[in-house]
Amino acid sequence: MEEEAAHLASFPALSPYGIIEIGCDGSVRFVNPAAMTTLAQLGLDPDARQFLPGTPEELVLLRSLCEQTPQTQELHLGKATFLRVVAAPPGDDSLRVYALDITDRKKMEEALWKSEEAIRALNADLEERVHRRTAELEAANKELEAFSYSVSHDLRSPLRSIDGFSQAFLEDFGSAVPEEGREDLERVRRATQRMGRLIEDMLLLSRVTRREMHVQETDMSALATDVAEELARDDPQRDVQLSIEPGMAATGDPQLLRIVLVNLLGNAWKFTSKHEQAHVSVGTVRDPEHGPAFFVRDDGAGFDAKYKEKLFVAFQRLHAQEEFPGTGIGLATIQRAVRRHGGDVWAEGEVDRGATFYFTIPDLHVSYSARGEQP
16 A cells, blocks of 8 residues: 555656645645746746735635636746646645646747738738739720720721722622622622621620620520521521420520520531531530539531630631631630629530530529429
8 A cells, every 4th residue: 555655646746747735824735846847947936826826815715716626827937938827626625736838839829820910911912912903904904895895896887888899899890890800809898798797796795794784584495496596597498406495594694695595506507507407405414513504515517625625715716717607706705704694614526526515604493393303
């Protein structure tokens, strides 16, 4: 028993944490070596009363509190020393004080706080820079759009004059002009007409960007049907098998959504023009990456998948003008209209095996009951 008692008694003496025991009369009963070392380094007497109330009445009250819950506090001693002090009764009429040097932890906390302050200051500076650059970019874009609109608008009148005077010249003096001259004038007319279409498409692209949005519930199935019927009326000799999924709807700007479908279905019509019978379908799909999406699919000329990143860049074309006429702005217009809704657009295709264009509108709704599916 004596050996066991001596063994247990050695624990406080060998503890790396400071331990001081004080009686309720204020007398110091025990100070372990770790406490002696810490207090000596601080130039303090080995007296726990400097950590606790000094009068016997206050000590008795503190001991009563400690019997319910050990009392803990942090002390700042000296220039840069912090102690975490816990007072607890050992079971008799005394109090035992345990002191842990937390100076290193406090230094780390201070360094962390300073780092966080520096990060907050850096973030504030970055936010200010981003805000300033964003404002500058928006101003530059508005100026560029205004310039583009003005130039495009001002160019239309002289182009119409060139085309009109060329036509009048051919009608009035065509018989007196050699065949080669008439062909040259026809080339002038075709070039001015193509430039006119390009300007119209540029103006449309500008309007898509600048136009104020009027968001409402839009019947995408009805919209696609209306666009397809217009294409069929304009090109009655075409044999196009069209499939449009019923019950499609989205919350968006009907005019912008119509522009999207006009361009996508117009492309499907154009790039299937080499087929005697073409197949075009409009529907919805759950894309694993993008979620619910609309699609327009055709079995036409398709495209080389390695060039798909160029599809939505203005003036980029993957087919020769002689093969499939166009300005190269339609897909850029689609992308801009879709992104104004907060959506995205992408494509899949294979040469001579058709193409599928997908686009998302965040508020896309599908009549799942019409498709026999669950949402």
